[in-house]
Amino acid sequence: MHEMAIAEGILDIALDYAHKNEAEHIRKIGLLLGEMTGVETEALTFCFTSLVRGTMAEGAELALKRVPLIGHCAQCGRRQPIRHYNFICPACGGGLAIVSGRELRVEYLEME
Amino acid sequence: MEIQVMQDILGKNDEVAAENQALFAAKKVFALNLLGSPGAGKTTLLEKTMAALKDELRMAVIEGDLFTTKDADRIARYGVPVIQINTSGGCHLDAPMVQSVLPRLDLDALDLVVIENVGNLVCPAEFNIGEDEKAVVLSITEGDDKPLKYPLIFKESAVVVLNKVDILPYTNFNLEAATEDIATIHPGAMVLPVSSTTEEGLFAWYQWLRQAVQKKREGYSE
Incomplete structure (x- = not known):
């Protein structure tokens, strides 16, 4: 259950940017998940929802974008999806070698 | 307004991990992050390792545990410095936890620090703590399907210790299949079938550790 640590990381980043940009409310947080x-x-969303209560990010939507696992072959130079790990x-x-997927x-953040 | 962020969620942990790593590098200490499920035999492997190598390598152990000092107590019997980190239910060690205890070790007088992580095949794989290498212990009783079920930890680990091979005849664990799966997830990973109980195969593990320590010493003395 390290999703709580990840939720805390997300909130820290979001609040940091919100302060820097003098925002009052965070509406949406876009995430890239390899x-x-x-x-x-599901656990991440649950942790995040309970964590943000009473903060500027209360009610913020977590928009999750999955990033496929792609590899690059050092030998033949091909770039291809990695299947079954x-x-x-x-x-x-x-x-x-992993190009994306981690x-x-x-x-991004949507704030007002 | 929408703003682009592109910031790693575990970025703060990674920064502290880099600080830990720089400290280990400056002191020429090889730091090993020892991973595996509860009951895989991480502590027993460590006990055997200490008994075999403590006169040869200057070792210390950092023990990650949810609540207890049971493992640290076992380690302390070998006269090796041991520091306990209780995560209070947390499922993994992170870099700040390790950083907070490093001042309690005399790194100038050490060759090897083994950090035994919390027993878990999922969470610890995501958190670098500043180690040089990760090693994962997988025991025969856990089943040969675990590498494909928990690929990240096997991808991250330079060494996979397949422990409890003495009971292979009594299980349906397919050593060949597991070794093959590990080789596809992590080409080049070293797979070491051992039994901490009978001490079969442990020599190869000790050799790996000896070489890793020596490489670390030499790598920075050139």
Whole structure:
């Protein structure tokens, strides 16, 4: 249940930006969640909802965008989706390095 | 108004992890983040490791535990410095927790710090604590499907210790299949079948640790 730690991270970032931009209310928080991150989205939403009570982000919507796991083969240069967590290049047998899919990131904020 | 942020949610943790890592680098101490499920045998592996290597490597242990000092008490018997971190129910160690206890270790007098994380295959994989490497202990009784079910922790770990191989004949654990799955998730990861009870295979684990410590020492003395 590290979703609470992640929810706290999200709120810290959102409040920080809201203060910097002199906003009064945070309406929406856009998140990028990589396919290869151990985040249970239901638990995250639950933690976030209870965490933001009484803050500027109370009632804010969490907009989750999943980022697919994509790899790059150092050997043959192909860029391809990684399926079933198999990091061996199906074309040449080389190792696939992660290009995307490990994101745990606040992408944007909507404030007023 | 909408503003672009593009900030990593665990960015603060990563910053502190980088500070811990810089400290370990300056002191030439190899820091190992030891992971695995509850009951996989992390503490037993550590006990065997201390008994075998404590006269050869200057070690200390940081014990992550939900509430108790049971593991720290086991470690203390070996005369190795041990520091307990209670996460009070938290499912993983994070970099600030480790940073807060590092001043209590005499890093100048150490070669190796093993940080035994909270027993869990999910959460600790997401949190860097400033380690040089992660090692995960997977025991035979947990089943050979675990690498594919919890791929991140196997992707992150340089070494996978397959523990309790002495009971392989009594289970349906397929050692070949598990090794193959680990190799596809993390090509190049080292898989070490061991039994902490019979001490089968432990030599390879000790060798890996010895080499890691030596590499760390030399890497910064050039």
